[in-house]
Amino acid sequence: MIWAPYSPCAVGCLVGDEDRVPISTAVLRIVALLAAVLAVIPLAVVYPLLSAAERTAVAGGWCRSLLRALDVRMVVDAPAEAPAGALVVANHISWLDILAVGSVRPGRMVAKNDVRGWPLIGALATRGGTIFVDRHRLSTLPGTVADVRTALLSGSRVVAFPEGTTWCGAERGRFYPAVFQAAIDAGAPVEPVTVRYTAAGRPTTVPAFLGDDPLTASAWRIARARDVVVEVRCHPxxxxxxxxxxxxxxxxxxxxxxxxRVDRLVGVHPGEVVDSHPA
Structure with a gap:
């Protein structure tokens, strides 16, 4: 436990006074979310057999479909050309971060070992090549770093959240350096990414996934929120x-x-990726 990341953020950080949609609308969003998850099961069987380009397209499309199901809009500030074989690192607020960053920079995810045990999602993550890290066993860390290095050397993009745990969004934690050793060893570029959430045009902590908050409760809270926007900004x-x-x-x-970048949302449909990178 000596290296397990710690965040002081807890369920008390969540703001509950945002505008909410009717319960019937939230139920439809959850049904759409479950349908999008179930729809990928047949594809997961053949996923490892696809080419790298096909896997990237499938992963990015699936992430966007899940965001669309929850009626979450995206605004993206990113270069059109993504670096190949890069280590992509982002701040960590919610499980939605995986979908948001995965929509823009699809790749092999680095996730906590707990995700492996999530019903259905864990199996899909494993099938998709997720690299799991056990935050409670220091002895496994070198092996995880080696796995990331191997993936980078093979030309795969790897997406990691180096804070190691989630924060509410109003505050952030430091980046733990272990995963960066993999990039140095592999000679791979590092692309920093900022993730930020708003609801009804204001910064919000509603999407945050904190402490002992159940995944089901988090999904319901997001489904009830009105006009949720996730902003993804890729840095040099x-x-x-x-x-x-x-x-x-x-x-x-x-x-x-x-x-x-919320001003770029005019005319944007739920789940649509808007590239607002200056020409």
Whole structure:
């Protein structure tokens, strides 16, 4: 337990006074979410047999379909060309982060070992090549770093959340440096990404997935929220030089820079990705 990341954020951080949709609308969103999850099961069987390009397209499309089911809009500030074989690192607020970042930068996810035990989702994550990390066993960390390095060397994009646990969004944690060693060893670029949530045009903590909050309760809270927007901003790529602590600090500094992009939502449909990167 000595290296397990800690966040002071808890369910008490969640703001509950946002505008909410009718219960009937929320129920329809949950039904659509479950349908989107179930729809991917047949595809998961053949997923490992697909080409790298096909896997990327499938993963990104599925992430977008889940966001669309929950009526969550996206605003993206990112270059059109994504670096190949990069380590993508982002701040961590919610399980929605995986869908949001996965929509823009599909790749192999690094997730806590607990996800492996989630009904259905755990099996799909395993089938999709997720790299699991056991935060409670220090002895397994070098093996996880080696797995990430191997994936990067193979040309795969790897997506990680180096805070190691979720924060409410109003506050952030530091980036733990271990995963950055994999990028240095593999000579892989690092792309920092900022994730931010708003509801009805205001910053919100409603999507945050904190403490002992059950996944079902979190999904219902998001389904009840009105006009949820997830903003994803990709920052300039960092070269894998220096030591891992310096690289982690540089990535964290990039992620802390936020420019609201909600003004770009006019005419955007739920789940649609809007590329607002300046030409």
């Amino acid at each position: 790529v960092l070269a894998p030089g220096g030591d891992r602590r310096t690289l982690a600090a540089a990535a964290a500094a990039s992620v802390s820079v936020v420019r609201p």
